Amino acid sequence: MTRTLITGATDGIGKITATNLAKMGQEIIIHGRNERKAQQVVEEIKQDSGNENISYLISYLIADLTDMTAIQEMVNDFYKEFDHLDVLINNAGAVLDDTIVKTKDGLEATFALNVMAPFLLTKLLLPALEKSSDGRVINMSSATYRQAKPNKSDFNSFENKSGQSRYGTSKLYVILNTESWAKKLASEGIQNVTVNVSHPGAVATNFGQNSDNGWLNNLVYKIALKVMPAPENGAITNTFLASDSGVEKISGAFFDNKKKQIQPKISVEEQQLAQPLFEYCEKIAAQFN
Numbered sequence: 001m002t003r004t005l006i007t008g009a010t011d012g013i014g015k016i017t018a019t020n021l022a023k024m025g026q027e028i029i030i031h032g033r034n035e036r037k038a039q040q041v042v043e044e045i046k047q048d049s050g051n052e053n054i055s056y057l058i059s060y061l062i063a064d065l066t067d068m069t070a071i072q073e074m075v076n077d078f079y080k081e082f083d084h085l086d087v088l089i090n091n092a093g094a095v096l097d098d099t100i101v102k103t104k105d106g107l108e109a110t111f112a113l114n115v116m117a118p119f120l121l122t123k124l125l126l127p128a129l130e131k132s133s134d135g136r137v138i139n140m141s142s143a144t145y146r147q148a149k150p151n152k153s154d155f156n157s158f159e160n161k162s163g164q165s166r167y168g169t170s171k172l173y174v175i176l177n178t179e180s181w182a183k184k185l186a187s188e189g190i191q192n193v194t195v196n197v198s199h200p201g202a203v204a205t206n207f208g209q210n211s212d213n214g215w216l217n218n219l220v221y222k223i224a225l226k227v228m229p230a231p232e233n234g235a236i237t238n239t240f241l242a243s244d245s246g247v248e249k250i251s252g253a254f255f256d257n258k259k260k261q262i263q264p265k266i267s268v269e270e271q272q273l274a275q276p277l278f279e280y281c282e283k284i285a286a287q288f289n
């Protein structure tokens with residue numbers, strides 16, 4: 001039975017993806033940051049899917065997936081119960097306030113949550129994924145990567161005062177890191193683990209509802225909630241990438257919200273950031289083995 005761990009699965013796209021995969025008979029481990037909510041969601045998914053193989057992992061510390069120690073502890077909890085993992089869906093992500101928040105690890109919070117958390121989880125869970133005959137890592141990006149303002153001397157984007165712009169930048173970094181992971185695994189002869197990007201498309205979830213990005217952007221998010229497609233649409237590609245046998249050998253690719261593999265529009269200058277970005281992330285991750 002395929003065992004899948006999904007971060008940010010207590011709401012939105014992650015919760016729907018978890019339910020879809022549970023209905024297909026996969027064993028699901030949801031990640032949440034609030035134990036009561038996680039317990040409740042596990043029960044809901046069991047009822048909805050008729051699948052009893054649903055459990056949860058919590059990142060307990062208050063700062064959550066922005067906190068590298070919380071991630072390390074969560075992975076330790078994983079290894080206490082499980083040996084192998086087939087699918088890791090790095091789904092948790094958010095646009096945060098315009099006001100910069102520096103985490104206790106010295107990272108900008110958007111970068112920590114959207115870029116470093118998937119990176120560290122991939123690194124720490126790789127031994128479990130390698131035990132799978134068909135290991136898959138799925139990273140969530142967004143169309144906003146096209147508005148990225150990358151900066152080689154400031155990967156955290158501390159100098160960028162717009163929360164939305166930091167978000168778009170972080171989602172470009174997700175794509176670059178996905179490509180780098182795929183190359184690294186291939187160069188190390190790890191053929192049984194793939195890493196791909198899923199773009200869910202804009203859908204009506206809690207996304208952006210609690211962030212403060214100036215009155216106009218805040219209003220746009222509130223209006224968007226009423227007009228955007230249902231959240232189920234955002235789970236189509238994740239569900240596909242986590243279950244379809246046709247993508248088993250594809251790695252380093254970008255899939256749009258209709259399950260189609262496309263080439264992301266990344267400039268030559270942005271592409272040149274892939275290696276320094278990956279090295280920067282590796283340096284941070286090395287502190288959390």
Ligand SMILES: NC(=O)c1ccc[n+]([C@@H]2O[C@H](COP(=O)([O-])OP(=O)(O)OC[C@H]3O[C@@H](n4cnc5c(N)ncnc54)[C@H](OP(=O)(O)O)[C@@H]3O)[C@@H](O)[C@H]2O)c1
Nearest residue numbers: 008010011012013064065092093140142202203205206207
């Ligand atoms: N919705 C869209 O239109 C859209 C478009 C493009 C990309 N995306 C991407 O899709 C992914 C899922 O977004 P969504 O729309 O489903 O958002 P959502 O409804 O806000 O759900 C986000 C999930 O991530 C969790 N989360 C948020 N911040 C966290 C933190 N600091 N630590 C740990 N967990 C955290 C949330 O936990 P709680 O349940 O505790 O709040 C929730 O389970 C994100 O990566 C987002 O960037 C979304």
